[in-house]
Amino acid sequence: MTILTLENIHKTFKNGDVEEEILKGISLSLKQGEITALTGASGSGKSTLLTIAAGLQPPTSGHIYFESHDLAELKPDQIRHIRASQFGFVFQFAHLVPFLTVEEQLIFMLDVSDSKQNKQQRAAEIKRLLELVDMEHRRTAYPASLSGGEKQRIAIARAMVHQPTILFADEPTASLDSKRSKEVMTLMRNLTKELGITTLMVTHDQDTMAYADHMIEMKDGCLSQPV
Amino acid sequence: MNLGWKEIKRNKIRFVILGSIVFLVSLLTFMISGLANGLSQDNAALIKNLPDGTLYLEAEAEGNYSFSSIDSEFQEDLLAMSDEVTAFSIQMGFVDDQDDKQHSVAFVTSTASDDFAHADHGEVILDQSLKEDGIAVGDILTNQQFDGELEVVGFVEESKFSHAPVAYINIQDYQDMYRTESLQILYTPEEQAAINTEHLQAYSPAEFLNTIPSYQAEQLSLNMIIWFLVVISGMLFGIFFYMMNVQKIGLYGILKAVGVKTSALFKMIWLQMLLITIIALAFSISLSHLFNLFAPAGMPFHLTAITTIQLSVIFLIIGFAGATISGFQIKKAEPLQAIQQGES
Numbered sequence: 160m161t162i163l164t165l166e167n168i169h170k171t172f173k174n175g176d177v178e179e180e181i182l183k184g185i186s187l188s189l190k191q192g193e194i195t196a197l198t199g200a201s202g203s204g205k206s207t208l209l210t211i212a213a214g215l216q217p218p219t220s221g222h223i224y225f226e227s228h229d230l231a232e233l234k235p236d237q238i239r240h241i242r243a244s245q246f247g248f249v250f251q252f253a254h255l256v257p258f259l260t261v262e263e264q265l266i267f268m269l270d271v272s273d274s275k276q277n278k279q280q281r282a283a284e285i286k287r288l289l290e291l292v293d294m295e296h297r298r299t300a301y302p303a304s305l306s307g308g309e310k311q312r313i314a315i316a317r318a319m320v321h322q323p324t325i326l327f328a329d330e331p332t333a334s335l336d337s338k339r340s341k342e343v344m345t346l347m348r349n350l351t352k353e354l355g356i357t358t359l360m361v362t363h364d365q366d367t368m369a370y371a372d373h374m375i376e377m378k379d380g381c382l383s384q385p386v
Numbered sequence: 387m388n389l390g391w392k393e394i395k396r397n398k399i400r401f402v403i404l405g406s407i408v409f410l411v412s413l414l415t416f417m418i419s420g421l422a423n424g425l426s427q428d429n430a431a432l433i434k435n436l437p438d439g440t441l442y443l444e445a446e447a448e449g450n451y452s453f454s455s456i457d458s459e460f461q462e463d464l465l466a467m468s469d470e471v472t473a474f475s476i477q478m479g480f481v482d483d484q485d486d487k488q489h490s491v492a493f494v495t496s497t498a499s500d501d502f503a504h505a506d507h508g509e510v511i512l513d514q515s516l517k518e519d520g521i522a523v524g525d526i527l528t529n530q531q532f533d534g535e536l537e538v539v540g541f542v543e544e545s546k547f548s549h550a551p552v553a554y555i556n557i558q559d560y561q562d563m564y565r566t567e568s569l570q571i572l573y574t575p576e577e578q579a580a581i582n583t584e585h586l587q588a589y590s591p592a593e594f595l596n597t598i599p600s601y602q603a604e605q606l607s608l609n610m611i612i613w614f615l616v617v618i619s620g621m622l623f624g625i626f627f628y629m630m631n632v633q634k635i636g637l638y639g640i641l642k643a644v645g646v647k648t649s650a651l652f653k654m655i656w657l658q659m660l661l662i663t664i665i666a667l668a669f670s671i672s673l674s675h676l677f678n679l680f681a682p683a684g685m686p687f688h689l690t691a692i693t694t695i696q697l698s699v700i701f702l703i704i705g706f707a708g709a710t711i712s713g714f715q716i717k718k719a720e721p722l723q724a725i726q727q728g729e730s
Contacts, residue, residue, distance in 0.1 A: 206726075215643060215721050236647075243645020250725050254640040256389070265387045271645050284669075301396070329725060376561035 162357045163189040163212060163325055168221035170207055170380075181207050182218070183380040189325065194358040195349060203310035203377040205327055207363045212359060213246055213327040214238040226324075244272045247318030247356070251326040251348070255302040255308035261289070261300040261313050265320045272321035282322065291353075292316045292346055298306045306341035315347055319354060326351060328360040332367050389442055389650075390657035401662060404626050408619055408666035411633045412701055415615040416674035419693055422608035424686030425549075429604065430595050432476070432494065432547040436501055441594045442572040442586040451476065454570040457585070461569060464581065465497055471581075472499035473569040475560060476547055481510070481527040481536065492547035495560035501573070503542050503554040510536040513551030514543055517645055518683060532563045548598060613686070616700055623663075623708030631715035638716050639724020651716045659709040660702070667698050 169184040181204045184374040189195055211218050214230045223230040225245070230238055238385065242248075255264055265285045269276065276284065289295040292312040302310055311331065318326055331347065332340035348370045351358050368374055376383045394401045427434065433441075447454035461473050474496035480488050491512070496502040502512040508525060521527075527536045536555065545552040561567060574581065580588065589597070596602045631638070638651055671694055681687040 210722055210725070215725075238647050239642075239647065242643070246645075250640070254637070254724070256637065256641070258393040259387075259389075263387065263392065267389070268644065270387050381433055 160191045161188045162191050162225070163359075164222075164224040165208075165212055166222040166224065168208065168211060168218045168223070169383050170204070170211060171219045181380050182211070184221070185377075185380075185382055187375060187382065189359055191354065191357050192355045194348060194360060194370060194371040196368050196374045197359065197361045197377060198363055198368060198374055199377035199383075200208070200320075201363070204380040207375045208377065209327055209329055209359060209361045211249070214242055230309075238305070244321065245324045247323035247326040249311075249314050249318045249326065249331045251330040251333040253314035255305075255310055255313060255317070257302050260301055261294055261305075264302075264313055264317050265289070267315045268320050270338050272323075274321055274339075288316045288320055291350060307335055308342060311339070311343050312333060313347060315343065315350065317357065319350055323341055323356060326356050326358045326360075328358060328361075328362075330361055332362070332364060337366065340364070340366060388657065391661070393429075393654070397721075398504070400630075401658070404622070405666045406661045407622055408663060408701075408705075409463055409669050410620045411615055411622065412667055412697075413455065413670035413673055415612055415619075415697060415701075416670055416689060416694065417485075417677070417687075418608060418611050418615070420687045420689035422605060422612065422689070423605055423690065423693060424688040425608065426595075426601075427544060427688045428546050428549050428686040429601050430547060430598055431544045432492070432552050433591055433594055433598075435544060436573065436591060437575055438591070439575040440580060441589045442574075442581055443589065443597075445585055445587045447570075447587070449589075451597055452593075455566070455568045456572060458568045460583075460585065461572070464572065468574075469498075470575055470577075472501060472573045472652055473497045473571070474499075474502060474573065475564075475570040477533070477560075477564055478550060479529060479563075480547060481553060483519075483521055483527055484525060489516060489521070489554040490550045491516075492550045493555055493560065493563070494547070494552050495555050495557045497557065497571070498571075503540070503545070505539065505554045505556050505559075507556045507558050508534055508537060509539045509556065511540045511542055512538060513545040513553075513555040514541040515522060515546070515551045515684070517541060524715065529563060530584060532559065534559065534562070554712060565647040567578055577667060593594065612697075616697070616704055620704030620708040621703055623659055623705045624712045625708075626712075627659070627709045628712035628715065631655070631712055635715060635719050636724045636727050638719035639721045639727075642719060643721035643725060648716060652710070652713050655709050655713050655716075656706065659705045663702055663705045667701060671698065 163364060165185060168182050168185045171180045186207060198211060199205045210216050212223060215294050218231055221231065229381050256267065259267055265288065266281065286295065289298055292315060294309060294312055297305065297309065323330055332343055335343060343368055362368060428666055443449065443451055443454040444456060456473060464471050465473065474494060477493045479491060479493050482488055494502065505511050512521065521538060522537050522539060525538045527538060639652065642648065674689055678687060678689045
């Protein structure tokens, strides 16, 4: 089943009087539960495409269909609501809230997503997720006391705690060494598969690509043949 | 989850420092306000304690009560028409006690009125502050301009004029003392119709206070300090939250990216501002009112509940404004930029 469809996406940036077209009519579909890796050289437009697909910036033209909505047509607050409740994000850096404990990071995300779970259900879900990312023992720790790998595991847990429909991951292992990268990607793949979450991931790391079901290479703002 | 409270708990020292500064500034404001009110009472309690109404001076006196002299016939006609009208005079002077010690006083005499203490011929009623100078009921006081003697028959509370305690004397004694038949000021309560004549100039009590030498200058400088402190406290909030927001701009961008409402981030800093201000105000109000209770009797310090509430509300409004203006940084926080930057 198709979860997200991008149709003829164009993105143009103005740099003074010069217009630069970053995305040149890209169309693609994401299917439920699948991990799609966007790869390509620096400046090929992969991160721009991911942020447009995630509703973080509008396309210059084109359509983004998600659950019968065209994100390009929605108001900013409607897009924000979709981001909070239906999308999950993992970035290159964990970007955890420095004054919240590990457990509170997840509670906070459930609040943001307007989760309808009661207190017990929330507690159980958080416990389960922390066990899955092997961080249950650090539930009361603050980000300052966590290692880079631990932070990223918490970032993954935070991105999934509200059981989003789609996970957007922008270079999720770029700040980690190869051992931690493997751990994080194994974890991310296992979790998305277990929870049936569709994933769109930007990466230029060959090892990370191996965890994707599909790979799409971008070149000069266009999609080249799937690898 | 209350992000604002969580941040305060995690960064206690940072918020305690801000709270301490707000506490000190607000305490200083309350103290200076108490001093301003105290000096104002010390300078003009006689007029300030009158019920709302209108004061009239002779038009030719040009706002200087000591030059005013109400025509005695005109005064008699007015008093005959209404028993609500009071004529009174104030003269700065001295009394000598039984030990020949001189005390500065403001002699006040009036026609029959509930708003002024009434002394019979040869009697004087004093402001209670003179008790501290050792004067008691039954003491005999003298004045160089007055041939007779004045027996102290009582004391009244908070009756001062031009920083001197008021000495209420009989109108006949006043006329003997100052060799004049006419009084200086007419007073009518609020419900009384205005006196319309070109010979008189009407003043509200507040306007009349400004005719007292030094009153306006004294109050103006103290009020200026108070308002400066209030503005400083607002700026403190603005600067503090601005610095914090600049540090957290990346975090705000990330939070906006994951779907946190901008309004939720504003609520976070409003709550922090509110908590800090309320706690700081609670301490400063308690301390300043304790001082109000235990301040030395001769010290002109008078802090009322109304002044405290008014200043507290102003502090909250200014704090809110400072925090909100600095919060515009939140609106500027760009999710895209934050994502592309390093760890915040």
